[in-house]
Structures are given as C-alpha cells and as structure tokens.
Amino acid sequence: MIYKNGEVILPPELLCELQKYIQGELVYIPKKTKRAGWGEINGTKMIISKRNSEIYDFYKKGYSINKLAISFHLSEDSIKKIIRNFKSKN
Secondary structure, eight states: OOOOOHHHHSOHHHHHHHHTTOOSSOOOOOOSSOOOOTTTTTSHHHHHHHHHHHHHHHHHTTOOHHHHHHHHTOOHHHHHHHHHHHHHHO
16 A cells, blocks of 8 residues: 555645544545455355365265365365354355
8 A cells, every 4th residue: 555645636625625534644545346355356266165065065975074184185174164164054
C-alpha cells in the first residue's frame, strides 16, 4: 500500500469534507471491486473441494483414516477434519 497525501490528490471540497470526520490519521479506502477469494481464480479451491469429496466418499465406503492419509499424502488429523466438515454439512 502506498501512502498518498490527500492535499495533493483530492479536490479541496472533498478534503474539507473528510477533515470533518478525521484529521492527521491514515485512512484505508477499499477498491470498488471485491477481491477474489482464496483459490477462486486459479482453480485451487475447486481442486481441493473435489479431493475432499473423494476422501469422504472413500471413507463412507469403509476405507480407514490411516489408508486415506497415506493415499492422499495428508496427515490423519487432516483427513479427520475433512470428514468432520462433510459430516457437519449433512
């Protein structure tokens, strides 16, 4: 984030109006467009969601947590968390 001086970039009327609310402090002005969520642009979110769904499907078919952890290269705690999240959705 780059600091910009309000006296330099804002019209005097707007600067005067802003000074009614705040003076001598930093203010963050967000962009108009919303920022994309994690993994939405590059598809990572969808890939992880599909993988987690597969893990839950295998679990329902009787695969052990240990076997799933080895197959998907995840810790047993991660597998348990994925299963817990799917159970809470249903």
